[in-house]
Amino acid sequence: MPTSKAAISTNWKSRFTKKYLNMTGEHAGEKLNQILLRIEEIHELKLKNDSTILSHYYMPPELQIETEDGGVADHTGDSLSLSMMGSKTKNKNIIFCGVKFMAETAHILNPTRKVFLPSPNAGCTLAESINGTDVKMLKLKHPGVPVIAYINTNAETKAECDIICTSRNAINIANSFESDTLIFVPDKYMGQNLVNLFKNETNKKFILWSGSCVVHENFMENISDMSRLQPNAEVLLHWEVPGETVTNVLNNAKGMVGSTADIIRYVKESSSTDFILGSECDLGATLKGKFPEKKFFTPCTYCSFMKEITLLNTLETIKNIGTKNEDERLITIPEDLRQRAYIPLKRMMDLS
Ligand code: 13P
């Protein structure tokens, strides 16, 4: 449930500003005040418009939940938990603070709710690397081989695949097939990591596509160098980091490869105090906020697509609900395509 206006003001002053917003200079107070006003207005409009805000862990702190920190979201999660929340949201409207494939997924799973994406530019290099025709060609080339699509794909791609997976459930989904050959699209690096993982355990072979994440493909020597400089730190790597980096780094240092939620859980359960993060920069801010007693080192690469979503365009989106401008940020998918994309998503949800 949205927090009350009074609670936001108190908590914002006491924790949110101190923890995340390291603002100095003559206009700092003014800027912080403006952020507070926007946060309060969003909370009021959420109640008025029967809206819920779902946000990814890569959003800046003010767009995450952390009720005690004053963020605007009702749920913050990785792509799997956002799909789950999206599928069962009862509010009339969902504002999605994430990227387009995530908002589309919420609409595919919960078509009676209106889903809004605050910026049309919040794309994803993985989702753009493949389309439905590409999948049809792969199926023609490898008849009968099941196709697993990473959730970072557009509706049109999903509609041609057998099942969807996220970074959290990819291993279980791959294991759910008896076939010893699987097509995995579109992330070649996540595919490499799956190949490496399955290499010693099963006979499974993966046919891969050539997509990559513009953020995670950059974690290479920089992570190995950091790890050498901080020999006591554990290394946290997302599945989308190149397979070679994952192997090299984890052969020489303690740590893990996994999804965003796996990374957060790992830090929580680890007795280590120092970590090197090979993932999006605002996940670093999330980790610092959640575990203030621990230290995080990161080359800090931002996903420019995620950063398209701001407090201001989130406020504008929610203000536009019920006006003639409402449709500008509304996610729409032709109904026959939505129904076809629903099938592989539903298979994933049933196995998650
Ligand atoms: P998660 O499934 O870990 O949330 O990853 C989504 C994503 O886009 C990572 O770049």
Ligand code: SF4
């Ligand atoms: Fe896509 Fe990479 Fe951005 Fe995630 S971090 S949304 S995979 S471009």
